[in-house]
Amino acid sequence: MSGFDAGGSQLDTSWFLLLAAVLFILGTIGVLIRRNPLVILICIELMLNAANLTLVAFSRQLQNLDGQLFALMSMTVAAAEAVVGLAILVDIFRHRDAEDIDDLSELKG
Amino acid sequence: MAIAIFFIAAAMAVAGGIGVVSFRQPIRSVLSLVVVMIALSVLFLLLSAQFIFVAQIIVYAGAVMVLFLFVIALLGPAKEIAKSRLRFQASLSALFVLALFGLLWAMLQGVTYRQPDKTADMSIFGTVQSIGLGLFTKFLYPFELTSLLLLVAAIGAIYLSRKEGDDR
Numbered sequence: 001m002s003g004f005d006a007g008g009s010q011l012d013t014s015w016f017l018l019l020a021a022v023l024f025i026l027g028t029i030g031v032l033i034r035r036n037p038l039v040i041l042i043c044i045e046l047m048l049n050a051a052n053l054t055l056v057a058f059s060r061q062l063q064n065l066d067g068q069l070f071a072l073m074s075m076t077v078a079a080a081e082a083v084v085g086l087a088i089l090v091d092i093f094r095h096r097d098a099e100d101i102d103d104l105s106e107l108k109g
Numbered sequence: 110m111a112i113a114i115f116f117i118a119a120a121m122a123v124a125g126g127i128g129v130v131s132f133r134q135p136i137r138s139v140l141s142l143v144v145v146m147i148a149l150s151v152l153f154l155l156l157s158a159q160f161i162f163v164a165q166i167i168v169y170a171g172a173v174m175v176l177f178l179f180v181i182a183l184l185g186p187a188k189e190i191a192k193s194r195l196r197f198q199a200s201l202s203a204l205f206v207l208a209l210f211g212l213l214w215a216m217l218q219g220v221t222y223r224q225p226d227k228t229a230d231m232s233i234f235g236t237v238q239s240i241g242l243g244l245f246t247k248f249l250y251p252f253e254l255t256s257l258l259l260l261v262a263a264i265g266a267i268y269l270s271r272k273e274g275d276d277r
Contacts, residue, residue: 006111006155014217016152019119021213023145025206026126032202038135038184042142042177046129049149049169052161060156063225068158068235069248075168076255080262082173086180087269093184102195 004060016057023050035100037092041085048078115155121148139177146170158235 003012023046030043052071059067092104121144128141150165233239244252 006157009111011111011115011155013222014220015115015119016156017217018214019122019152021210021217022123023126025210025213026123026130028209029202029206030130032206033199034130036135038177038181039129039138042129042135042138045169045173046126046142046145049146052165053149053152056153056156056158056161059158061222061225063227063229063231063234065229065234065239065243066247068161068240069243071158071161072164072240072244073248073251073255075164076259079168079173080258082176083262083266084269086176087266090180090183091269 013057013061017054020050020053020057023047023053035102037089037101037104040101041082041089044085045078045082048074048081111155114151118148118151118155121145122152136178136181139174139181142177143170143174146174156235157231160235160237160240 003010003014005011027043027045027047027050030046031040034040034043052074055067055071055074057067059065059071096103125141125144125148129138129145132138132141146165146169150162150170153162153165
């Protein structure tokens with residue numbers, strides 16, 4: 001049992017890592033089985049959030065601020081990714097209806 | 110007390126995550142993701158990351174999610190067709206996800222964490238002051254690179270969403 005003190009009670013780092021694993025898995029399920037391109041982007045955001053949670057949890061465990069700064073950087077990257085992904089989606093939807101991600105298969109070699 | 114807060118926030122996050130995956134309408138998925146993000150921001154506060162907590166609420170739950178909502182409002186309520194063309198996709202992905210979760214679970218069993226090299230002053234850990242100090246000294250180069258990344262993303266988004274034949 002290895003943890004840290006939070007307001008008088010002992011919290012275990014493993015709990016945070018397990019929760020992050022569960023959220024990451026949920027995001028993976030969403031990316032794999034959902035058909036709507038928009039929902040797939042949302043699920044990618046969920047996975048990025050889970051990764052952020054592990055970064056901050058390790059930052060607290062090691063009492064090193066670098067993890068929190070990494071989390072800040074990954075937040076920026078996630079915002080940029082969402083903006084470009086949504087712009088591409090809007091552009092695709094303007095030309096045609098793409099309710100299924102498998103409709104967008106022209107780029108495959 | 111902290112343990113109770115952790116489990117309430119964790120239950121909220123997992124419920125929201127299940128909602129993201131299982132709701133048929135995209136708008137409900139987005140609103141579930143907002144629930145997940147708020148629950149995660151509470152956990153960040155438990156991990157004494159005050160600045161990340163504020164950034165999570167403002168940047169994620171505020172800006173990014175509103176962007177998603179605008180796009181859904183723009184595209185109209187597209188309901189998802191439940192029928193998939195790939196027959197084995199659901200079962201194969203269930204198998205893959207189970208394997209991935211088993212891997213992550215196995216990694217967490219009996220893990221011992223490295224103890225902190227030097228104990229930090231917890232009274233200022235994760236405050237705006239300490240984050241700003243790290244961001245502008247040790248992480249100055251990555252910080253400047255993110256500004257370039259955001260500029261590229263903004264120009265790319267404007268270019269992609271311009272009107273057809275509008276080449277001004």
